Amino acid sequence: xxxxxxxxxxxxxxxxxxxxxxxxxxxxxxxxxxxxxxxxxxxxxxxxxxxxxxxxxxxxxxxxxxxxxxxxxxxxxxxxxxxxxxxxxxxxxxxxxxxxxxxxxxxxxxxxxxxxxxxxxxxxxxxxxxxxxxxxxxxxxxxxxxxxxxxxxxxxxxxxxxxxxxxxxxxxxxxxxxxxxxxxxxxxxxxxxxxxxxxxxxxxxxxxxxxxxxxxxxxxxxxxxxxxxxxxxxxxxxxxxxxxxxxxxxxxxxxxxxxxxxxxxxxxxxxxxxxxxxxxxxxxxxxxxxxxxxxxxxxxxxxxxxxxxxxxxxxxxxxxxxxxxxxxxxxxxxxxxxxxxxxxxxxxxxxxxxxxxxxxxxxxxxxxxxxxxxxxxxxxxxxxxxxxxxxxxxxxxxxxxxxxxxxxxxxxxxxxxxxxxxxxxxxxxxxxxxxxxxx
Numbered sequence: 327x328x329x330x331x332x333x334x335x336x337x338x339x340x341x342x343x344x345x346x347x348x349x350x351x352x353x354x355x356x357x358x359x360x361x362x363x364x365x366x367x368x369x370x371x372x373x374x375x376x377x378x379x380x381x382x383x384x385x386x387x388x389x390x391x392x393x394x395x396x397x398x399x400x401x402x403x404x405x406x407x408x409x410x411x412x413x414x415x416x417x418x419x420x421x422x423x424x425x426x427x428x429x430x431x432x433x434x435x436x437x438x439x440x441x442x443x444x445x446x447x448x449x450x451x452x453x454x455x456x457x458x459x460x461x462x463x464x465x466x467x468x469x470x471x472x473x474x475x476x477x478x479x480x481x482x483x484x485x486x487x488x489x490x491x492x493x494x495x496x497x498x499x500x501x502x503x504x505x506x507x508x509x510x511x512x513x514x515x516x517x518x519x520x521x522x523x524x525x526x527x528x529x530x531x532x533x534x535x536x537x538x539x540x541x542x543x544x545x546x547x548x549x550x551x552x553x554x555x556x557x558x559x560x561x562x563x564x565x566x567x568x569x570x571x572x573x574x575x576x577x578x579x580x581x582x583x584x585x586x587x588x589x590x591x592x593x594x595x596x597x598x599x600x601x602x603x604x605x606x607x608x609x610x611x612x613x614x615x616x617x618x619x620x621x622x623x624x625x626x627x628x629x630x631x632x633x634x635x636x637x638x639x640x641x642x643x644x645x646x647x648x649x650x651x652x653x654x655x656x657x658x659x660x661x662x663x664x665x666x667x668x669x670x671x672x673x674x675x676x677x678x679x680x681x682x683x684x685x686x687x688x689x690x691x692x693x694x695x696x697x698x699x700x701x702x703x704x705x706x707x708x709x710x711x712x713x714x715x716x717x718x719x720x721x722x723x724x725x726x727x728x729x730x731x732x733x734x735x736x737x738x739x740x741x742x743x744x745x746x747x748x749x750x751x752x753x754x755x756x757x758x759x760x761x762x763x764x765x
Contacts, residue, residue: 328353329415329623330403336379339365340479363478397421403623404456406552407749415623416552422617423465426555429587429617430466433560439568440544441522441560443470448492450475452485452499452507453527457751458556461498461526461548472496480752482510495520498548500527500752501534505685508537509709517542524548524560528753529654529672531687533679535576549582549654551640553632555617558591559583559652580676582644582652590614591652593644598635605647608655612637643670660756662691662701669701669735671756674722677731678703681721683711688746688754689737692764701737702763706746715740 327335331354337345338361345358360378376382401420405413434443449467451460459465467474475492477485485507488494504525507513519542525535526548538545546563550556561583568575585591593601593609601609618638621629632639643655655661655670662669671689678687686706691699707713718740726733747758 327356329405332356334359334376336361338363395420397424402459404458404552407457407751407753414625414628416619417621417623418555418617418619422555423459423462425588426462426557426617427465427469430462430557431469433587434466435470437562439563439565441524441546441562443472443496443522445470445472447496447522448473448475448494449496450477450485450488450492450494452477452480452497452503454480454751457527458550458552461524461550461556463496463498463524480506482506483512486510486512486516489518489521490516493520496522498524498526501525501530502528502686502748502752502754504530504538504545505534508534508541509685513541519543526550526556527751529675530580531676531679532576532580533676533681533684535580536572536680539572539576539579546579547581547583549652553619553638554613554615554640555619557586558589558613558615559585582654584651586615588615591646592637593646593652594635594637598637601645603646603648603650605645605653608643608645610658611640611642611644611652611654613640614638657756660690662689662699664691664694664699664701664734665697667732667734669732671701673731674701674703674735674737677722677725678705678718681713681718683708683713684718685709685711686746688756688759690756690759690763692760697734701735703737703740704743704746704759704763705740706743713742715742 334357336359357376358374359382360375362378362380398419398421400417401423403415403417405415407413431443434441443466449463449472451463453460464474475488475494477488480503504523522544523538524547525545530547535545547561548557549559559582561579561581563575563578567578590613592612593607594612595601595609601607614637621632641658643658643661645653645655654672656672660671662671674689675687678684684705685708688704689701690704692702694700703718705713705718719737722731722736725731726736747755747762749755
């Protein structure tokens, strides 16, 4: 709040204790508008609030003359989730948000075989609104006049009931929330066959993708960052590809996708040289498009680093094939360097996810006196399932024997755990996992 220099705060009643604990520490006075959201009347100091949102709305005039302003005026500021460092402020102009919104409508609205948004869709985000504008889709849903359903707190039973009652047909979330929906007891009584769902924020494994496809969900990946507003690539299948069996579709749908409308997506080396588009050569993924953040709020040095060489740097390692399809291989900070060789944590996670009984998996690098780093696999079993660490490791050793993965990529240890640390948006928090399991 201090960094963004907030003047007015709209606060949901569930966050009042949090606000009370920090309000005296804020550097400037703020006006607070309370959101009760159906809660009973709250006994609160009248001087603490300007008023309650719905009451203020009811008292206000239905007419308002919007003043004109420059389209480059800043519209939003929000902060990254900080999975690889301290959260940083990203900001966007009205012009950027309008262009991003129109691109969503144009690109998703012209999908050839699956994942298409149209005006009869019913939209329910399962991504927090603070996470890159809920990926920008609420703006597109409003532009297109879609019915919109907002669940509030992300409770799996509530979301499944809303899908049934409201006829939800389009949504998006991170993989862990999709896993939560599919594994909830009420999921078996919910028809999910009309649901189109974009998965992003972290890699969609083939195992989870197959689970969703078996329930009839039109699931596919999207790619972007807090710094890119966010969409930069989407995995829409062609008419021929969507006719394949579940296994072949799962292998395709987990790919990162095709660069989005008006997006220049490249892979480069440290000197900004573009790498071959052969599906094998790898480099850092960099972007240019009309809606990228111009920098980090009040952080000129980090902003220059973000935009070095005239492209926005993702911090992701990827490859692009001859047809132009992008595949993210790993985060630069999540790649495991063992004995001078690079191991993709995402590739290992995908392989482990295919095993029966695996609900979630994270692979991290931990210090090793001999090799510098070694991969460590952390596996959460599905409810009612027993997993053996050695069986998982043996599965990877068999893949190494078949030369599907290098021998040095096989983790020395596989730990069966009850849960994995997550960020506020449900992504795997590998920074915390590395801190927790370093010893």
